[in-house]
Amino acid sequence: xxxxxxxxxxxxxxxxxxxxxxxxxxxxxxxxxxxxxxxxxxxxxxxxxxxxxxxxxxxxxxxxxxxxxxxxxxxxxxxxxxxxxxxxxxxxxxxxxxxxxxxxxxxxxxxxxxx
Amino acid sequence: xxxxxxxxxxxxxxxxxxxxxxxxxxxxxxxxxxxxxxxxxxxxxxxxxxxxxxxxxxxxxxxxxxxxxxxxxxxxxxxxxxxxxxxxxxxxxxxxxxxxxxxxxxxxxxxxxxxxxxxxxxxxxxxxxxxxxxxxxxxxxxxxxxxxxxxxxxxxxxxxxxxxxxxxxxxxxxxxxxxxxxxxxxxxxxxxxxxxxxxxxxxxxxxxxxxxxxxxxxxxxxxxxxxxxxxxxxxxxxxxxxxxxxxxxxxxxxxxxxxxxxxxxxxxxxxxxxxxxxxxxxxxxxxxxxxxxxxxxxxxxxxxxxxxxxxxxxxxxxxxxxxxxxxxxxxxxxxxxxxxxxxxxxxxxxxxxxxxxxxxxxxxxxxxxxxxxxxxxxxxxxxxxxxxxxxxxxxxxxxxxxxxxxxxxxxxxxxxxxxxxxxxxxxxxxxxxxxxxxxxxxxxxxxxxxxxxxxxxxxxxxxxxxxxxxxxxxxxxxxxxxxxxxxxxxxxxx
Numbered sequence: 001x002x003x004x005x006x007x008x009x010x011x012x013x014x015x016x017x018x019x020x021x022x023x024x025x026x027x028x029x030x031x032x033x034x035x036x037x038x039x040x041x042x043x044x045x046x047x048x049x050x051x052x053x054x055x056x057x058x059x060x061x062x063x064x065x066x067x068x069x070x071x072x073x074x075x076x077x078x079x080x081x082x083x084x085x086x087x088x089x090x091x092x093x094x095x096x097x098x099x100x101x102x103x104x105x106x107x108x109x110x111x112x113x114x115x
Numbered sequence: 116x117x118x119x120x121x122x123x124x125x126x127x128x129x130x131x132x133x134x135x136x137x138x139x140x141x142x143x144x145x146x147x148x149x150x151x152x153x154x155x156x157x158x159x160x161x162x163x164x165x166x167x168x169x170x171x172x173x174x175x176x177x178x179x180x181x182x183x184x185x186x187x188x189x190x191x192x193x194x195x196x197x198x199x200x201x202x203x204x205x206x207x208x209x210x211x212x213x214x215x216x217x218x219x220x221x222x223x224x225x226x227x228x229x230x231x232x233x234x235x236x237x238x239x240x241x242x243x244x245x246x247x248x249x250x251x252x253x254x255x256x257x258x259x260x261x262x263x264x265x266x267x268x269x270x271x272x273x274x275x276x277x278x279x280x281x282x283x284x285x286x287x288x289x290x291x292x293x294x295x296x297x298x299x300x301x302x303x304x305x306x307x308x309x310x311x312x313x314x315x316x317x318x319x320x321x322x323x324x325x326x327x328x329x330x331x332x333x334x335x336x337x338x339x340x341x342x343x344x345x346x347x348x349x350x351x352x353x354x355x356x357x358x359x360x361x362x363x364x365x366x367x368x369x370x371x372x373x374x375x376x377x378x379x380x381x382x383x384x385x386x387x388x389x390x391x392x393x394x395x396x397x398x399x400x401x402x403x404x405x406x407x408x409x410x411x412x413x414x415x416x417x418x419x420x421x422x423x424x425x426x427x428x429x430x431x432x433x434x435x436x437x438x439x440x441x442x443x444x445x446x447x448x449x450x451x452x453x454x455x456x457x458x459x460x461x462x463x464x465x466x467x468x469x470x471x472x473x474x475x476x477x478x479x480x481x482x483x484x485x486x487x488x489x490x491x492x493x494x495x496x497x498x499x500x501x502x503x504x505x506x507x508x509x510x511x512x513x514x515x516x517x518x519x520x521x522x523x524x525x526x527x528x529x530x531x532x533x534x535x536x537x538x539x540x541x542x543x544x545x546x547x548x549x550x551x552x553x554x555x556x557x558x559x560x561x562x563x564x565x566x567x568x569x570x571x572x573x574x575x576x577x578x579x580x581x582x583x584x585x586x587x588x589x590x591x592x593x594x595x596x597x598x599x600x601x602x603x604x605x606x607x608x609x
Contacts, residue, residue: 051580110548
């Protein structure tokens with residue numbers, strides 16, 4: 001009897017099935033390296049959160065400015081407000097700050113469509 | 116501190132880094148999490164920190180007293196007194212104003228006008244949920260299901276752990292406390308599941324629940340007599356979806372945040388709007404609260420006696436009635452609870468009769484066993500039809516009862532129904548977008564229950580930067596299309 005599993009060459013895995021080329025070592029390698037998978041995964045999650053913060057800094061500079069302006073006033077927050085204003089101006093000049101209002105405008109137009 | 120805010124994002128990131136940095140030292144990690152939880156709660160109103168700490172200290176002492184007592188009668192008295200004290204504090208905050216108002220009305224009616232002691236009592240956020248956790252701890256210690264906690268830090272953290280402190284899920288001590296002493300673990304799948312749950316919760320709260328509330332439910336319920344029938348019909352469906360999305364969103368974010376910190380919480384909502392019976396609905400709706408009511412209220416009413424006959428129906432009814440009354444001292448909540456109590460009792464009665472009829476029929480038949488074997492099993496089409504009818508009845512009972520739940524007073528609810536069933540007027544507030552939100556949210560309930568887990572399994576090997584793009588992109592999209600500012604969660608008021 002022919003082993004049918006040998007009759008088919010291994011199919012190329014789709015994007016979602018492929019193993020990532022993550023910089024983090026795989027669990028077994030991590031253990032060999034003297035650390036364990038939970039610590040690796042915690043670092044992975046922390047990096048992911050930092051990337052998410054960076055995305056917000058790029059595309060939601062208006063929100064950051066509003067958040068900083070709401071903080072209680074003191075010397076530190078005054079500096080933060082100046083920095084947030086400068087950052088928002090830069091993002092407006094470079095373009096990312098314009099994306100969210102444009103998407104929002106289209107969304108609102110679609111949201112207000114009547115029957 | 117609300118979940119969908121930059122404050123919480125920064126707070127959570129700091130706690131996350133600190134918690135995993137302190138992973139090797141369980142006691143330092145617990146102290147840090149306790150401090151973070153008290154900071155989280157005190158951010159709203161620091162004055163209520165004393166209440167949270169007092170409740171935890173009282174339950175800690177009561178647990179030790181239960182452990183140190185041998186006589187069954189005395190143990191029962193300690194447990195009953197401690198539970199009564201917990202519920203007394205909850206009742207004081209929830210019902211004081213109602214009792215004073217009622218007493219004033221009564222004295223006026225009797226011509227005995229008196230100046231009542233007026234106190235503007237503010238309901239501390241999350242008081243119901245941390246009280247329920249305290250009660251479950253005491254009853255479990257009394258029943259011998261768990262040992263009393265020796266470390267005060269453990270119990271204080273159990274009562275105040277920030278992801279579930281304000282609106283649940285109600286975590287049981289037997290499930291939570293063992294996790295404190297184990298070294299926390301974070302798998303690849305847990306990271307992705309945590310992020311997906313947070314994204315899902317944010318989408319449900321800031322997009323679905325918000326727009327349904329702001330554009331349809333709130334304006335219609337504010338003046339039902341001025342709304343058209345179509346808008347009233349849409350708003351009563353919309354409110355059921357809004358409450359589901361709002362309440363389950365908090366649980367999703369809480370479970371996701373806890374997962375990222377290395378804690379495992381059980382699922383709290385399991386597609387309740389697709390339930391085909393009321394029993395099933397309550398097994399899927401805020402599972403930790405439903406099981407709490409079953410284990411600590413229904414079982415207390417039942418006692419040691421066999422659960423059958425009229426006692427069973429009475430206990431089901433009383434459990435739902437008290438569950439309704441817990442939401443507030445208002446007839447609307449009483450009627451809401453009564454509708455569910457009667458519905459559940461009726462469902463049990465009909466199911467019991469149907470089962471008795473089906474099992475008795477072969478015995479009455481002269482052919483006996485042969486007839487039993489020949490008894491027709493429902494075809495898939497019949498089973499599907501029965502499930503469809505069950506869903507239709509259950510869903511509408513839930514949405515119609517929700518009108519009482521949402522209305523400020525009984526008269527407003529009756530006006531709502533009268534105007535709705537007049538069948539006059541077309542859509543004024545209902546837009547295709549709002550219709551899509553309601554229909555989409557209900558349709559999603561019929562998909563597989565483990566969609567997030569399956570998606571997490573597929574994305575578990577994504578590199579950190581791609582995971583960050585997924586999380587940040589998702590949150591950014593939700594933030595962009597969401598409202599300016601965030602409304603508090605519906606269940607904060609309970």
